[in-house]
Amino acid sequence: MPLQLKTMLVIDDDTSIFRSIRCLFAGKLNVLHAPTVQTALHLLEREEIDICLVDYILPDGDGLEVLKTIHDLYPYIPAVFLSGYLNREVENKAPSFEYGAYRVLSKPFDPNEFVKKVMNDVEKGGKAWAYYILKKYKEKHPGMSDNQKHKVKREKRLDEILLRIKNEPGKWTSGMLAPMYEVEPRQIQYDIQTLKARGHRIQTSGRRYILDEEKNNAKC
Template identity: 25%
Template sequence: MSKKRILYVEDDETLAFLTADNLEQYFEVIHSNNGAAAFKLFCEQEFDLCVLDIMLPDMDGFEIATEIRKRDTEIPIIFLSAKTMKDDRIKGLKLGADDYLVKPYSIEELILKIEIFLNRSQKKSEKVVTKYILGSFEFEFENYILKNNSKQITLTEREASLLKLFLDNSNTVLKREKILTSLWGNDDYFSGRSLDVFISRIRKILKEEPNVRIENIPRIGFKLVID
């Protein structure tokens, strides 16, 4: 697994060397000692987290954070500063920083905070709406929405789960029992009848899509075919 990329901005040469040396054991660190140059790096490259000193030449940490937030509202930002004033902490957090460490700080604490915010960021990214393309339709599973240029249809939770199961296994035969146990938790008669109703409704929605169809596989189950 590739290391997470950290943009580390610090103009104190000794502190920067010591901090980067420790961080590089766990992360890929791109260091800059100049605010304007650091922001240019952010615009040109991909990063997973930013660690920003506040007092910097050309562009201070608050200015960098302001510009970063105009472009990316999610990337974690940690401020490092010798300033202990409450107003500075509040200003940093209001600008969208996730945390604020006062110098001299513990390297162990910094690493721990980076790991915490990277984990949170990863969880957020995992919640991004999953979108599938189905002929002319776009399917947003988390929102239960199936839409194209002319209409938008809101599915029930069970219908959305059924369609997702088909899409995750497109062009593959799904046994009826597997579908029922996956979505209903059992394969009894009433669940089976419900499944038939949901499949009929999805087929009706997709009937205008010539390259998409749900086929019956006699005595076995169904198959979503996408040509």
């Protein structure tokens, strides 16, 4: 019976980088591609991801924000921050507990060293990182140490946000919704992207959210 490969998600809009990485890890890892933040959120929800490579500059978001989302919602997945445009401030932020990068690598990279480091992160670092993150999470959220409970809490928030937008179109902004759930506005923005990835036609009008129900129903 063939050994099932672990899966790496490359979050980078540069197709040539993705192809190079896929070739480097051929036979070692199953490599998926997310050229946008929205695609990344979609794949993280539907696939069993073992490690993420996250680029700093993305067409619809910031790599640091993607790191934070992975860190908050999928703390058991080690994320490697990958970019050729790093500055000292970003380099210091990425591996902090707030953003949770397991490793920071800059492009261009040495292929052999790159493969060696990533495979080590997958085989050994993932478990160590999960232990560290969950330990910190327990300290920060007593009684909410189970990642599944965290997911359930987020699903409830997503359902409520969708219902509010549906019932009161044009009323809500990220800044208005955030205090209700004790999160930052950027987290609400990622929640909206998740809902869009699930097929809900949410649009903005002057920063306020509306649901295009006609298009949404037509899709069904």
